[in-house]
Amino acid sequence: MGRTPWSAADAHVGLLESCSVAEERVQGDPRGPGGPPHWSLPLAIIALASLTACRQDMHDQPRYKPLAASDFFADHRSARPAVEGTVARGHLRIDEARFTGKISGEDIDQFPIPIDRDGIERGRTRFNIYCTPCHGRLGDGNGMVVLRGYRQAASYYSDKLMKAPVGHFFDVITNGFGAMPSYASRIVPDDRWRITAYIRALQFSESAKITDVPADQRQTLPVEPPPSGIAPSAAAPAQQGNR
Numbered sequence: 001m002g003r004t005p006w007s008a009a010d011a012h013v014g015l016l017e018s019c020s021v022a023e024e025r026v027q028g029d030p031r032g033p034g035g036p037p038h039w040s041l042p043l044a045i046i047a048l049a050s051l052t053a054c055r056q057d058m059h060d061q062p063r064y065k066p067l068a069a070s071d072f073f074a075d076h077r078s079a080r081p082a083v084e085g086t087v088a089r090g091h092l093r094i095d096e097a098r099f100t101g102k103i104s105g106e107d108i109d110q111f112p113i114p115i116d117r118d119g120i121e122r123g124r125t126r127f128n129i130y131c132t133p134c135h136g137r138l139g140d141g142n143g144m145v146v147l148r149g150y151r152q153a154a155s156y157y158s159d160k161l162m163k164a165p166v167g168h169f170f171d172v173i174t175n176g177f178g179a180m181p182s183y184a185s186r187i188v189p190d191d192r193w194r195i196t197a198y199i200r201a202l203q204f205s206e207s208a209k210i211t212d213v214p215a216d217q218r219q220t221l222p223v224e225p226p227p228s229g230i231a232p233s234a235a236a237p238a239q240q241g242n243r
């Protein structure tokens, strides 16, 4: 973008120039070519004043008020519908696996996003916020709401869910399942994968052996063995906190 053709500075310089021309003419032949010298200054002022008439103010340009009728378009709508296929910024979802948990209708069994320790930690916080009221912190299906009479939530340690592909968990969070509502409006897709990763960690911890723990970290484990099975009464060891 160049500078505007007429700035205040230009006008000022122009005015000064015409003034000095006028001055020269006064000193030279007063009836020199170009007409009487005393016209130059008023002319410059008139020219300057006429410049303001060329302005197009933004608040004054042609526009429609929101949702006003229009004679220009055949359907008389001034608010134009989005062109077919328009995608709002940040809403492009062409990665089927990542946003549906499926490929050609089949649940996937590989995480479509990288999962690292931070991701699992994030999954844990989301799980504790959204899932524990019904599924409990241990994922055994005995959350507080269930203890107060809500329909029994699923235990993640059933044979079926131990073997279920990760895409199934994503699908259940996204679309709900039986009495369980959908969490799609509250949990963004990538967090659904992180929650699923945390559920996998919970499931793994259920059948983990001491040899799965790196040798140098075995000492830091609690002395008491974890409860076998996940009976609700037995499942309140100090390290789990309240469910």
Ligand code: HEC
Residues within 6 Å of the ligand: 127, 130, 131, 132, 133, 134, 135, 145, 151, 152, 153, 154, 161, 168, 169, 172, 173, 177, 178, 179, 180, 181, 183, 187, 195
């Ligand atoms: C309001 C209670 C409630 C909340 C909150 C809840 N669930 Fe559930 N969930 C249920 C119930 C009840 C069932 C059993 C559904 C049925 O049998 O009708 C269930 C079932 C499931 C199943 C098993 C589906 C199957 O294939 O059998 C999974 C997996 C699951 N929930 C995951 C989650 C996750 C992950 C969250 C958190 C994002 C969550 N749920 C939050 C109530 C809940």
